[in-house]
Amino acid sequence: MTRCGFLSAPLLICSPFCFAQQPAKNSEATITASNGPVATVLTYEQHKQAAIRINELAGRIYAEADASAIVSEIAGLFAKELPPTWASSSIRQRVAHAEYEAVGNSAKLIPEQRIVDVWNQYVKEIGAPDEAIVSVAEIHNMRDGSYTVAQLMWTRGQQTIWTMPNVYAVGPDGKVAEGCRALEALRVIHDLDGLFQNLRGARDRLQRGIVLSEEVTKRVGEPNPQPHSIARLEAHLDTSPIRPAERSYVQEHGSVPYAQLIAHLFEELFPPQ
Numbered sequence: 001m002t003r004c005g006f007l008s009a010p011l012l013i014c015s016p017f018c019f020a021q022q023p024a025k026n027s028e029a030t031i032t033a034s035n036g037p038v039a040t041v042l043t044y045e046q047h048k049q050a051a052i053r054i055n056e057l058a059g060r061i062y063a064e065a066d067a068s069a070i071v072s073e074i075a076g077l078f079a080k081e082l083p084p085t086w087a088s089s090s091i092r093q094r095v096a097h098a099e100y101e102a103v104g105n106s107a108k109l110i111p112e113q114r115i116v117d118v119w120n121q122y123v124k125e126i127g128a129p130d131e132a133i134v135s136v137a138e139i140h141n142m143r144d145g146s147y148t149v150a151q152l153m154w155t156r157g158q159q160t161i162w163t164m165p166n167v168y169a170v171g172p173d174g175k176v177a178e179g180c181r182a183l184e185a186l187r188v189i190h191d192l193d194g195l196f197q198n199l200r201g202a203r204d205r206l207q208r209g210i211v212l213s214e215e216v217t218k219r220v221g222e223p224n225p226q227p228h229s230i231a232r233l234e235a236h237l238d239t240s241p242i243r244p245a246e247r248s249y250v251q252e253h254g255s256v257p258y259a260q261l262i263a264h265l266f267e268e269l270f271p272p273q
Contacts, residue, residue: 047160047161048159048160050073050077050161051159051160051161051163051164052159053073054070054073054074054161054164055154055159055164055165055166055167056166057069057070057073058070058164058166058167058183059166061099061100061103061104063100064096064097064100066100067096067097067099067100067103067182068092068093068096070096070099070183071092071095071096071099071183072092074161074183075092077161091266094266094270094272095182095183095186095270096182097273098110098182098270099181099182099183102169102179102180102181102182103181106169106177106179109169109177109178109179109180109181110179110180110181110182110185110269110270111178111179112136112139112140112143112178112179112180113136114268114269115139115180115185115188115189115269116134116135116136116139117268118189118265118268118269119134119189119192120133120134121265121268122261122265123242123245125249125261126242126245126246126248126249126261127245127248127249128241128242128245128246129241129245131241132192132196132241132242132245134192134199137206138199138202138203138206139188139202140176140178141202141203141205141206141211141212142188142191142198142199142201142202143168143176143180143184143188144175144176144211144212144213145198145201145202145205145212146168146187146191146198147165147168147170147175147176147213148212148213148216149163149212150162150163150164150165150168151165152216167181167183167184167187168180168181168184169181169184175213176213182270185269189269192242193240193242194240196239196240196241196242
């Protein structure tokens with residue numbers, strides 16, 4: 001069974017919208033771009049330019065068509081990896097509609113509690129260990145860290161799909177809002193499944209009473225700020241407690257029940273209007 005066979009339900013849902021690992025400069029990235037029936041490998045510079053274009057689009061959504069354009073743009077980058085089941089226009093339209101509504105009305109942001117509920121339900125369904133259960137406070141701290149690092153890296157020229165700051169829901173205070181835009185919600189699910197160390201980092205910060213955005217602000221205000229890293233964006237897979245549970249679930253129950261679980265979680269995350 002391939003890796004795609006036991007990706008988490010939310011990850012399969014957001015396959016076209018997941019954020020690819022940052023490629024090394026001047027190397028070929030493991031990112032594909034669709035151009036009709038032919039998929040081509042992107043170079044680092046092509047990946048960077050695509051990220052800049054998508055980030056600009058994410059910062060000026062004035063109509064649902066704008067949101068649809070972003071979803072399609074990101075989906076194009078992952079045309080080769082996208083499971084056919086989730087390639088339907090209805091899936092993309094649901095995400096695009098949620099993205100548009102969240103941008104235009106803060107009351108339409110996807111609550112962090114909903115993301116927590118969907119994820120925790122998934123964890124319980126596949127029999128993952130309790131370590132994978134999350135709280136709203138952990139999700140918020142993780143989002144704060146991701147947004148803060150994305151801003152820093154983007155301004156320093158590290159412009160990739162990973163570091164696009166405009167996909168985040170931001171409040172009047174310049175910090176992440178209490179809810180997420182649709183694409184950001186998918187990013188959160190992606191990180192929980194594939195970058196579990198981001199959650200562990202958030203838990204560690206919570207225990208120490210650290211909010212990364214506040215720490216960065218303090219450092220900037222210092223007379224001689226040190227160049228050493230406050231935080232790093234790690235874009236690699238780690239020893240996640242989710243992966244073994246996903247394998248076991250598919251081996252025990254099969255791919256059809258797993259697909260049904262995927263569909264159910266999608267409906268929970270993006271309920272029909």
